[in-house]
Amino acid sequence: MITLDALTKRYGGKTAVDALTVTIEPGKVTGFLGPNGAGKSTTIRMILGLDTPTSGTALIGGRRYTDLRHPVRRVGALLEARAVHPGRSARAHLRAMARTHGIGDKRVEEMLALVGLTEAAGKRAGAYSLGMGQRLGIAGALLGDPEILILDEPVNGLDPDGVRWVRELMRALAAEGRTVFVSSHLMSEMQQTADHLVIIGRGRLLADAPIDTLIAGSARRVKVGSPETGRLDALAARLSAAGVTVRREGDGTLITEGVTAATIGDLAFNLGLRLHELWPMDASLEEAYLGLTEDSLEYGRRAHAGHDAKAEGGR
Numbered sequence: 077m078i079t080l081d082a083l084t085k086r087y088g089g090k091t092a093v094d095a096l097t098v099t100i101e102p103g104k105v106t107g108f109l110g111p112n113g114a115g116k117s118t119t120i121r122m123i124l125g126l127d128t129p130t131s132g133t134a135l136i137g138g139r140r141y142t143d144l145r146h147p148v149r150r151v152g153a154l155l156e157a158r159a160v161h162p163g164r165s166a167r168a169h170l171r172a173m174a175r176t177h178g179i180g181d182k183r184v185e186e187m188l189a190l191v192g193l194t195e196a197a198g199k200r201a202g203a204y205s206l207g208m209g210q211r212l213g214i215a216g217a218l219l220g221d222p223e224i225l226i227l228d229e230p231v232n233g234l235d236p237d238g239v240r241w242v243r244e245l246m247r248a249l250a251a252e253g254r255t256v257f258v259s260s261h262l263m264s265e266m267q268q269t270a271d272h273l274v275i276i277g278r279g280r281l282l283a284d285a286p287i288d289t290l291i292a293g294s295a296r297r298v299k300v301g302s303p304e305t306g307r308l309d310a311l312a313a314r315l316s317a318a319g320v321t322v323r324r325e326g327d328g329t330l331i332t333e334g335v336t337a338a339t340i341g342d343l344a345f346n347l348g349l350r351l352h353e354l355w356p357m358d359a360s361l362e363e364a365y366l367g368l369t370e371d372s373l374e375y376g377r378r379a380h381a382g383h384d385a386k387a388e389g390g391r
């Protein structure tokens with residue numbers, strides 16, 4: 077278990093992490109999400125004793141990381157920056173790490189096999205692809221058989237097979253009762269992987285909830301299409317008058333927000349409107365996330381996300 081209590085980090089006048097209080101529980105994959113500059117890496121560095129909090133605490137099983145007697149056996153970490161000597165092979169790197177912590181060479185071979193690097197284990201790490209580097213990092217994180225795993229953007233640079241492999245590995249590690257805390261920018265990936273999400277923006281906690289709750293709480297949208305454009309306009313007017321957000325798409329269909337398909341179907345029936353489309357769109361984590369973090373962006377994002385909040389009524 078990882079416990080953050082009013083964890084705060086200031087750099088000069090800038091508050092990178094702002095009174096973060098959250099508990100990351102074992103037996104689950106907890107996703108750690110936030111826009112660029114939200115404070116994820118700073119939080120992770122403080123948990124791992126690589127940065128000192130300005131105030132508050134980050135504890136692992138009730139202790140500071142720096143007070144753990146065998147940290148590598150308690151916590152495995154994969155950080156964004158590669159910390160492998162480029163001239164060293166994967167095997168030499170892991171063996172050196174293992175020796176420092178009293179871990180045998182047998183475990184090194186097991187971890188190389190687990191991450192699929194046995195054949196490449198003799199090559200210089202400098203010649204590795206980004207994906208191979210990530211696999212090596214994961215092998216290093218697992219070397220001490222730790223009960224807690226902290227992974228900063230683990231699927232960075234991996235191909236689709238690699239992404240699936242990391243996802244299955246994280247799920248398996250959580251199923252063994254370990255605490256798995258994983259940061260990511262990829263909302264779709266987290267939707268498939270995480271049980272629970274911690275979302276931050278500008279250093280502050282925005283959400284700490286099971287993923288299902290977050291998705292259920294996001295706005296519900298329905299796509300409505302009809303060949304009778306005049307009556308469809310009448311339907312749009314009725315819905316708008318009732319406070320429903322309605323957007324007209326380029327193809328003439330409507331996207332409504334905050335009302336069920338059943339309600340729209342009934343209303344259309346009452347107006348004598350023939351519908352060709354009445355399609356409840358799945359609320360995705362992406363939408364829930366965009367809604368939550370909208371106010372805490374360091375840079376504009378909507379253009380990149382293809383999501384224009386203003387056109388939807390400025391939610």
Ligand SMILES: Nc1ncnc2c1ncn2[C@@H]1O[C@H](COP(=O)(O)OP(=O)(O)OP(=O)(O)O)[C@@H](O)[C@H]1O
Pocket residue numbers: 087090091092110111112113114115116117118119
């Ligand atoms: N050593 C530092 N000195 C000054 N400011 C810093 C330092 N480290 C981080 N910051 C600032 O603190 C804020 C949080 O940064 P952090 O890297 O933790 O965010 P992040 O959520 O990990 O972002 P990203 O997803 O882009 O990596 C940013 O505004 C960043 O510029």
